[in-house]
Amino acid sequence: MTTRRKFLTTAGVGAAAALAAPSQIKAQAPIKWRLQTYSGAPLGAHVIKPQIEAFNAAANGEMEIELYYADQLVPTDELFRAMQNGTLDAVQSDDATMASPVDISDFGGYFPFSTKFSLDLPVLFERYGLNEIWAEAYGEVENVTWLSAGAWDPLHIFTVNKPIRSIADMAGLRVFGVPTAGRFLSRYGLIPVTVPWEDVEVAMQTGELDGVAWCGFTEAYEVGWADICNYALLNNVTGAWCGSYFVNSESWAKVPPHLQQLYRSTIDQSHYYRQVWYWGGEANLRVNGGKLEHTTIPKEEWDTVVKDAEGFWDELASRSPRAAKVIDIFKEYTEIMEKAGTPYRG
Structure with a gap:
């Protein structure tokens, strides 16, 4: 019993000491x-x-x-x-x-x-x-x-002084844009130009650029490009x-x-x-928005652009089996959406 009492006493002291002075753990650097x-x-x-x-x-x-x-x-x-x-x-x-x-x-x-x-x-x-x-x-x-x-966002073309109302109006326009869509649109005479993002606004003001094919309406307004451009083409090249x-x-x-x-x-x-x-x-x-005049390429004419994209898809599909697999998925998905109709397509 004496031994037991001594153990309980010393254990209590040790526990109290541990509670009073916990070991310090050094925090790991973030x-x-x-x-x-x-x-x-x-x-x-x-x-x-x-x-x-x-x-x-x-x-x-x-x-x-x-x-x-x-x-x-x-x-x-x-x-x-x-x-x-x-x-x-x-x-x-x-x-x-x-x-x-x-x-x-x-x-x-x-x-x-x-x-x-x-x-x-x-x-x-x-x-x-x-x-x-x-x-x-x-x-x-x-x-x-x-x-x-x-x-x-979807892809629209915004221009400073030259409205686009037909495919022919794209010819010679120098636009800041993303690579793949720019390469596709270049077949209609559009000229993709690469400048640092921060220089786009000044480039449009000085005439180095005629516009942008980079974004949708939300970005054009948010970053100030809608203050420089006067026209927005409603025909969009892709939805996102x-x-x-x-x-x-x-x-x-x-x-x-x-x-x-x-x-x-x-x-x-x-x-x-x-x-x-x-x-x-x-x-x-x-x-x-109120800052941009909206223009449209007539549907019959724009349908030829949509049709041209089929050849562009096949061109990229030929690059590798994996690229072909992606194109097959796009085709399958498009077919399903078109068959589904409203609200998916139509």
């Missing part, structure tokens, strides 16, 4: 990432900033992402290489604009007539197999991991821009699973935010 987006700051305030702010707040000091806008650290066409070599930990862009060395890169950004509405794009990825194809393609590239694709989130594979491997899941969840949140922001913005600004 993970720091640098992410650059394709977009300038005014647009980035909507297409990515809310996501990064949400992630940093929820990460609770364990990780912090520094956000950089178009061309701040590296030129946009060098985003892929900068991410691959670790200069950047993550990127938000489309495949074509950042020159991804994969055989499906042309389908990023604006691929002519592959979608009619913004909801088409996530359905193609989630329900028709594009998620698996993109993951497979980037799985063959060293040190880059593709995470997710989402929809942005296809943008993705990418990470440096080594950086991604250092992120613990719960923060990886948090990052993926905030990406999904960003996709949802943009889906609503663009869908509502496009309609409202067409009706209430």
